[in-house]
Amino acid sequence: MKSYIAEKLETFKKNNKNRARLLINCDDQPGIVATVxxxxxxxxxxxxxxxxxxxxPNGGGEFFIRIEFEIEDLKNQVNQLEQDFEEIKDQFQLEATFKYVDQIKKVAIFVSKEPHCLLELLWEWQSGDLMADISLVISNHDTSREFVEPLGIPYYHIPANKDIRKQVEEEQIALLKEHEIDVIVLARYMQILTPHFVETFKNKIINIHHSFLPAFIxxxxxxxxxxxxxxxxxxxSHxxxxxxxxxxxxxxxxxRVDHRDNAEAMKKIGQSVERSVLARAVKWQLDDRIIVYGNKTIVF
Amino acid sequence: MKSYIAEKLETFKKNNKNRARLLINCDDQPGIVATVxxxxxxxxxxxxxxxxxxxxPNGGGEFFIRIEFEIEDLKNQVNQLEQDFEEIKDQFQLEATFKYVDQIKKVAIFVSKEPHCLLELLWEWQSGDLMADISLVISNHDTSREFVEPLGIPYYHIPANKDIRKQVEEEQIALLKEHEIDVIVLARYMQILTPHFVETFKNKIINIHHSFLPAFIxxxxxxxxxxxxxxxxxxxSHxxxxxxxxxxxxxxxxxRVDHRDNAEAMKKIGQSVERSVLARAVKWQLDDRIIVYGNKTIVF
Amino acid sequence: MKSYIAEKLETFKKNNKNRARLLINCDDQPGIVATVxxxxxxxxxxxxxxxxxxxxPNGGGEFFIRIEFEIEDLKNQVNQLEQDFEEIKDQFQLEATFKYVDQIKKVAIFVSKEPHCLLELLWEWQSGDLMADISLVISNHDTSREFVEPLGIPYYHIPANKDIRKQVEEEQIALLKEHEIDVIVLARYMQILTPHFVETFKNKIINIHHSFLPAFIxxxxxxxxxxxxxxxxxxxSHxxxxxxxxxxxxxxxxxRVDHRDNAEAMKKIGQSVERSVLARAVKWQLDDRIIVYGNKTIVF
Amino acid sequence: MKSYIAEKLETFKKNNKNRARLLINCDDQPGIVATVxxxxxxxxxxxxxxxxxxxxPNGGGEFFIRIEFEIEDLKNQVNQLEQDFEEIKDQFQLEATFKYVDQIKKVAIFVSKEPHCLLELLWEWQSGDLMADISLVISNHDTSREFVEPLGIPYYHIPANKDIRKQVEEEQIALLKEHEIDVIVLARYMQILTPHFVETFKNKIINIHHSFLPAFIxxxxxxxxxxxxxxxxxxxSHxxxxxxxxxxxxxxxxxRVDHRDNAEAMKKIGQSVERSVLARAVKWQLDDRIIVYGNKTIVF
Structure with a gap:
């Protein structure tokens, strides 16, 4: 990783060493907010x-809360904090997670030929807007290597097609596990993933699709x-x-497009939308703002 | 029609008595712009x-042009103008129409129970933003009568369902022909129209659908x-x-909506979008800005 | 008031008879949220x-909270509720107000010649999107009477200019007090108000200015x-x-405007923005969503 | 310049070797469009x-037209074309310029400490969305060197302050003339330019200001x-x-911002707006879409 980015990450970790997030979902029931x-x-x-x-809102539904907070000398309080919370978890039957802001998430980016989404993420990263450890980039083409390696990120060229999907994914999964990846971003990666791959990284794979779904699946x-x-x-982004x-x-x-825009022009205009939509989704993921509930997301 | 609206229309006609629009489409070919x-x-x-x-743009396609212009004492030039243009039409095999701005278009609005789109059109009309003769409102319910009649517009309550569709449409078509209607606006009219009705008013019926098509047809x-x-x-609007x-x-x-918005809230938010989208489409139709080409529109 | 609007208001009151809002601001201090x-x-x-x-967020600032809640049989709990809360108010030195949703706010609209903002408010009101009692309209012109009276709202034509400002305002204030007005909306009212008038209705007068302030004051x-x-x-809106x-x-x-738009066209385009900006502000005021803090607003 | 960018520019030049733009402004008068x-x-x-x-539109004003066109074997027609047009220029007293699309414009970027606007331009350039020769970057700080030099662009660190302004500008002007610069982009360059500098590159210097002017000059x-x-x-951008x-x-x-955004957050949000606004302005400049008229621009 380039030194100026590493430096930004270090500063960020230091500034946020006492900061945590508590995410809860459970059956809605009286007294949760008061107790927490x-x-x-x-x-x-x-x-x-x-x-x-x-x-x-009338009760009987599912309840979600995300609280971001600071505690003096958090490092030395964490164990007690999590242990004390167990009682509340039991009492209200909560699904609850503590997240610690200085535990920078490890991200893998997958890309095929079109580099615009990859470049946007790298850009945001260089600007200090994406506080992540971009640990590796995996591509079925070699064309984006020259954007990635100068930033000190390893680039893995793993050719792929549907006939060799299984062995390709084994190689990918090995790399992802080796790097202890938290988030996989499909930045216009044009290969289908198998159910095995999807299951292995459940709710950790973020894709960008170039239409306003459900139109043009x-x-x-x-x-x-x-x-x-x-x-x-x-x-x-989903x-x-x-x-x-x-x-x-x-x-x-x-x-917005109009009659003058042919498919090629739409693609150009759309790329700008893809870039910002994906970057926002990744940022929210890094900030632990997204809760998946059924086939929907709550974005806090 | 209320007197203050009638007055606005009269002023508009007077101010635009010399104004016309020429709409052309044809095979793209050199020299058209120069000649016209x-x-x-x-x-x-x-x-x-x-x-x-x-x-x-490289030639061989279809060409469209819309020119808005003024000619001194237009009323007395029209015949000569249109006659002289016949030669150019023949030479380039043009489909061409002259439209005269002071020929206010006659509009019929169809509505079912939800009045928000109807109200928006009436509002724009009262404000002087929709220079049309709203000749009648047809509804399969009686509930919107009280918005319509105080403005001096006839309101026809024609109950409808799929069993009596044919006879309902006969009655509707008779009214539309009697009023010499130029544009039919389906302002949330929840009945299917027969191919006969659609054919009778081809490219004259504007609907509002409450989704970004083709999602949620x-x-x-x-x-x-x-x-x-x-x-x-x-x-x-289509x-x-x-x-x-x-x-x-x-x-x-x-x-934009978020996880807090249920279907009911989305409907409320959406109504505001429906209103403005339909109003824009109707305005462009009145201004002769829309050319239908295949299954698309050119909006100038 | 027209019967169909009165009916909507009655239904709204009935549906919200148990609903209240608690608005608090105070010095930020630990334990408020837990206690409340x-x-x-x-x-x-x-x-x-x-x-x-x-x-x-690091403490030592001002703290604001707005909570909307329901209590079974609220009418009979109100006294006890407010009385019990006194202790918390004292403990944390809170500025706090309970608002009851079925206490429909009384609104006065001021307008000069241009009726578009007035019409938007009347429209939203007729559509059921503005749950208020529009008690009267005051204008220095007689031109908007015909939009107002058919809806059953009294219209007061009070000519005004800077020479007779004092006596005009006395007449206005008398009317506003007689109608027990909660909110005054200046829907393009082009007269300056005196400090006395402003003081009498502090933080209750909402104006629409036709520029993005602070540009073009x-x-x-x-x-x-x-x-x-x-x-x-x-x-x-401010x-x-x-x-x-x-x-x-x-x-x-x-x-957005471009070089083709002259001042007249900008005015036309701008009116649409004025309408929606003012309507949103008024709606938030009715929903008790706005807290004034210094020269800023918190909009919850 | 990096090889993949140089290659894109070469392809662009080849694809556009027959393409030109004609920009005209003159007193509005009948017959110009027909003649041209x-x-x-x-x-x-x-x-x-x-x-x-x-x-x-009623005549007597200033008239502007921009026509983009292709002529077979343009290179060998240019002289005749421009020569033949002299007659029309004289006849209508036109100010007119032919621009040839394959004459890639030379751009200099000025930047101070904050690199986001510079990075956006470099990004667009790498993506092939900014068809320019970014010939050099000049900065009063050395901090952005590491973004610039890896792309093969010379980076000149010229410290500046108001005491040495004259000599700094002489050095800058020398560099700009040596590189035959067509467009100077102030991508958050926080130094005032002297009238001499501004005059030397009249209507060639594009700045980004971080407010919606005229608010917060x-x-x-x-x-x-x-x-x-x-x-x-x-x-x-202006x-x-x-x-x-x-x-x-x-x-x-x-x-959009809200009460939660402090000045620091606004700055962050604003940087994204600055980036896209400046990139659009530069793109239009490269495409010869902007005509300055008095203190306004016509953007075609």
């Missing part, structure tokens, strides 16, 4: 941000958008599941 | 706005958008053809 | 929405925007203070 | 795009935006004149 607030107060936590949502969305004569084109382009949507955006 | 420009120059036309588009788009967990909802929600798209727009 | 959550839990409140903000913003050659025009166009901003939005 | 259209037709030009604008716009409590922040932030505006855009 009291718990954090008792542990001298300073709440920086708090978001909650209930699927049914599958191949060649810009060509089909042009054929249909739409006045808006879009992009969708978690990968086994149903093509059907996973939980994280973020979408659109751009 | 020369023709208008020779007839002392002052060009106010000119837009052109060719499906293939058909019934209950907001419910389905909610089920899919989309982050954007939209609306689409010409009605015999394929449900498949006609040429005129305009689309979207609004 | 516990208080509401102890009073069997079901929390529907909760938003909080602190000017300094004062008269003729569209003309000046055109002269400057801007590519965006905007509108700003509370009225004694400094012209300097009050706390509630909402702003913009629309 | 006929001229291009007579010279076998295929018109790809044509845009026109008149400051006063001068220093620290984000801090001032935060103090004022605005709900939108923006950025403005030509540099001797009046600080008063030059002709090319492009503006905004992003």
């Amino acid at each position: 607030s009291q718990f954090l107060y008792d542990h001298q936590a300073n709440i920086l941000e708090s978001n909650q949502y209930s699927t049914d 599958g191949a060649k969305p810009y060509e089909r958008a042009y054929q249909r004569g739409v006045k808006l084109i879009g992009a969708t 978690y990968v599941t086994n149903d093509l382009d059907e996973g939980p949507i994280i973020e979408q955006d659109i751009s | 420009s020369q023709f208008l120059y020779d007839h002392q036309a002052n060009i106010l706005e000119s837009n052109q588009y060719s499906t293939d 058909g019934a209950k788009p907001y419910e389905r958008a909610y089920q899919r967990g989309v982050k954007l909802i939209g609306a689409t 010409y009605v053809t015999n394929d449900l929600d498949e006609g040429p798209i005129i305009e689309q727009d979207i609004s | 959550s516990q208080f509401l839990y102890d009073h069997q409140a079901n929390i529907l929405e909760s938003n909080q903000y602190s000017t300094d 004062g008269a003729k913003p569209y003309e000046r925007a055109y002269q400057r050659g801007v590519k965006l025009i905007g509108a700003t 509370y009225v203070t004694n400094d012209l166009d300097e009050g706390p901003i509630i909402e702003q939005d913009i629309s | 259209s006929q001229f291009l037709y007579d010279h076998q030009a295929n018109i790809l795009e044509s845009n026109q604008y008149s400051t006063d 001068g220093a620290k716009p984000y801090e001032r935006a935060y103090q004022r409590g605005v709900k939108l922040i923006g950025a403005t 030509y540099v004149t001797n009046d600080l932030d008063e030059g002709p505006i090319i492009e503006q855009d905004i992003s």
Whole structure:
């Protein structure tokens, strides 16, 4: 990793060494907020941000909360904190996770030929807007190597097609495990993943699809958008599941087009939307802002 | 019609008595722009706005142009102008129409129960932003009568369902012909039209669909958008053809939603998008800005 | 008031008879959220929405929270609820208000010649999107009477100019007090208000200014925007203070313009922005979503 | 210059060797469009795009037109074409320029400490969206060198402050003349330029200002935006004149902020707007789409 990026990450870790996030989901029931607030107060936590949502405001639904907080000398409090919280977890039957902000997430980027989404992520990373350890880039082409290696990131060229999918994925999974990857970003990676791969990294694979889903599922969305004569084109970032382009949507955006834009022009315009939609989704993932619930996401 | 609206229309007609639009489409071929420009120059036309588009900028495609112009004492020049233009039409094999701005278009609005799109059109009309003669409103419910009649517009309550479709449409067509209607706006009219009706008013029927087509064709788009967990909802205005929600798209727009918005909230948010998308489409139709070409529109 | 609007308001009141909002601001200090959550839990409140903000997340700033909740049989609990809360108010030195959703706010609209903002508010009101009692309209012109009276709203034509300002305002204030007005909306009212008037209705007067403030403070913003050659025009809704166009901003939005748009066209485009910006601000005011803090607003 | 970028530029030049643009402005007068259209037709030009604008559609104003066209074997026709056009120039007293698309423009980028706008331009350039020869980068700091030199662009570190302004500018002007620079982009260059410098490169210097002008002219716009409590922040790209932030505006855009965003957060959000606004302005400059007229721009 380039020294100026490593330096930014170090500063970030130091500045956030006392910062944590608590993510909870459970059956909605009275008293959760009061209990959790009291718990954090008792542990001298300073709440920086708090978001909650209930699927049914009248009760009986699912309840979600994300609290970002700071505790003095957090490193030495963590064990006690998590241990004390076990009681509340049991009492309310919570699914709950503590996340620590200085534990920088390890990211792998997959890319095929078109580099624009990869470049956007690298750009945001260089600018200090994506606080991650981009541990490796995997591509079925060799063409993006020259953007990646100068930044000190290893680039793995693993040719792929559907006949050798199994062995390709074994190689990929080995690399991902070796690097202890937390998040896989498909930055316009044009290969289908097997159910085995998807299962191995459940809710950890973020894809960008170049249409506003559910319109234009599958191949060649810009060509089909042009054929249909739409006045808006879009992009969708979603978690990968086994149903093509059907996973939980994280973020979408659109751009206006008109009759002068042919499929080629739409593709150009769309790339800019793809870039920003994917970058936002990845950022939210790094910030632990996304909770998957059924086939939807809650983005706090 | 209310007196203050009638007055606005009269002023508009007077101010635009010398203003016309020439709309052309034809095979792209050299010399058209030069010839038409020369023709208008020779007839002392002052060009106010000119837009052109060719499906293939390298030639061999279809060519479209819309020119808005003024000619002193137009009323007395019209016959000569149109007659002189016949030669050019023949020479280049043009499809061409002259439109005269002071010939206010007659509009019929169809509505079912939800009045928001109807109200938007009436509002724009009262504000002087929709220079049309809203000649009648037809509804399969009686509920919107109280918005319509105080403005001096006749309101026809014609109950409808699929069993009596033929006779209902006969009654509707009779009214539309009697009023010499130029444009039919389906402002959330929830009945299917027969091919006979559609054919009778080809490219004259503008519908608003409450999704960003081609996503969520058909019934209950907001419910389905909610089920899919989309982050954007939209609306689409299009010409009605015999394929449900498949006609040429005129305009689309979207609004952002998030996990807190259920189907009911999406519907509320969406209504605002529907209103503005439909109003824009109708305005462009009145201004002769839309050319239908295959299953697409050129909007100048 | 027209019967169908009165009916909507009645239904709304009935549906929300158990719903309340608690708005708090105070010095940021540990334990507030825990204490208030516990208080509401102890009073069997079901929390529907909760938003909080602190000017300094690291402590020592000002803290704000808005909680919307329901309590079974609220009417008979109110006294006890408010009385019990006094202790917490004292303990944390809170500024706190309970608002009850079925206490529909009384609104007065002021308008001069241009009716577009007035019409938008009346439209939203008819559509059921503005749950208010629009008690009266006051204008220095008689031109909007015909939009207002058919809806059953009294219209007061009070000619005004700077020479008779004092007596005009006395007449206005008398009317506003007689109608027990909660919110005054200046829907393009082109008269300056005196400090006395502003003081009488502090943080209750919402104005729409036709520029993105602080650009183009004062008269003729569209003309000046055109002269400057801007590519965006905007509108700003803000509370009225004694400094012209300097009050706390509630909402702003913009629309794109280009070189073809002269001042007249900008005005037309801008009116649409003014309408939606003002309508949003008024809606938030009715929903008790706005807290004024210094010269800024927190909009929850 | 990196080989893959050089290759893209070569391909672009080859693909556009027959493509030219004709830009005209003059007093509005009858017959210009007809005459110019006929001229291009007579010279076998295929018109790809044509845009026109008149400051006063009723005549008597200023007239502008930009025509993009192709002529077979353009290289060998250029002399005759320009020579033949002299007659029309004289006849209508036109100010007219032919631009040839394969004459790639030479660009110099000036930057101070914050690299985000520089990085965006380099990014667009690498992606093939900015068809320019970025000939050099000049900075009063050495910090951006590591982004620039790996791309094969010379980086000149010229420390600057107001005491040594004259000698600094002499050094800069020498470099710019040596490289025959066509466009100077101030990508967050925080030094004032002298009238001599501005005059030397009139209408060739594009700046990005980090506010929606004319709001927050001068220093620290984000801090001032935060103090004022605005709900939108923006950025403005404009030509540099001797009046600080008063030059002709090319492009503006905004992003929404709320009460949670302090000056630091606004700066972060704003940087993204600055990037895209500046990139659009530079792209239009390279495409010869901008005509300066008085203190405004026409962007075709």
